[in-house]
Amino acid sequence: MTPLAETGAQLADLLRGARVVLLDFDGPVAHLFAGHPAPDVAAAVRQFATVRGGDFSEIRTDDPLVLLRAAYRRTPEFGRDVEAHVIEHETRAAAVAAPTPGAHELIRTAAATGRAVLIVSNNSARAIRTYLARHHLTDDVAQIIGRPFGHPEQMKPDPHLLHAALDIARAAPTGAVFIGDSITDAIAGNAAAVPCIGYAKDPERAEGLADADAIAVIDDMHALAEALRR
Template identity: 80%
Template sequence: MTLSAGARAQLAYLLRGARALLLDFDGPVAHLFAGHPAPDVADAVRHFATVRGIDLSKVHTSDPLVLLRAAYRHSPDSGRDVEAHVIEHETRAAAVAQPTPGAHELIRTAASAGHHVLVVSNNSERAIRTYLARHDLTDHVAHIIGRPFGHPEQMKPDPHLLRAALDIARAAPADAVFIGDSITDAIAGTAAAVPCIGYATDPERAEGLTDADALAVVDDMHILAVALRA
């Protein structure tokens, strides 16, 4: 993606002015299910649920988190059982996940410049910690705000996780910037009044992020690291 001088200046302004840098995990930091594919995980979760008398056969999705929400609609006990199983798969996936090019550079650059780096994700904290430890990033990330166990209603697009991140960082929304790769991220950012930068390598998704009020959209995380150093 070729950015105009004005777009580059806007990114630099957003990033350098943000005391707290909030990052979604799956997408902007890593391709979580690159080595442990999400459709395979979804099939495993369906089987796990079926054995326990939870019928998820009519939930047509390859997204394990959609199945997790459906299990909680069945009953809280069912949801907790399925969520524990999803966490196991997320953690296995994190052990072989592929880094998003430029993401580690951005995290290290931001941390070294004194920014408060937080990962804010619908994925489990355990999986995120596993990934960060693998790549020697633990000391560069101040906090992880992952999916609260037993509370799928607090996942994005609900702004709960972003507001929790702001509280932990003791930052006002205007003192933060959130980088996400989905429309639900942009919706959560808007609801929490946090400026949102979208990350998308697909033009259709990029358009969706723009329509959802992302202030800027990039297709390469290196661009953000460069903008932060500018």
């Protein structure tokens, strides 16, 4: 863990000036593919692509979004067909996704303390809306900035989604904080000049986030809710 995450007081200092809380979805909010596993989704995407004349056999991944990017490299039309299929699976996954411990508390605490909460994710907005509605969090989230349909190049690590979130919230980067769980999140946060707090489920992930210049790294989302209340 980085030094800034060592105590609740230090984390509270980091969050004190943030009037806008930007949250990645898969990881910091929920384990999206906990009930509908990503390898199964990737297999379904491969089969869908094969039926339509696409071949992903040389792409070794269980990440549906890697396959989505590959589909758009083939042709925009093929990419849109594959993306529509991915959205169906993301939405199905969201209906049974497991909450990240402490995430709902963080969202509700941020909203209750007058902060705007925006979800900024490479996943589809439809899937995120499904999850938030299921857990009665819709009113606590000001906006969802999901993957722009037909534009995979705008997904993180590109800062486009974060810039869009700041524009919607009418916030300067210094008035926001971004919580993500991947190196691509940290890269996007740095590119948008938004302080990024990394959420790490294991030491290897923590090391990667620290190396990517996350300003702090935590392993418990409850710590953020507690820090906001200080």
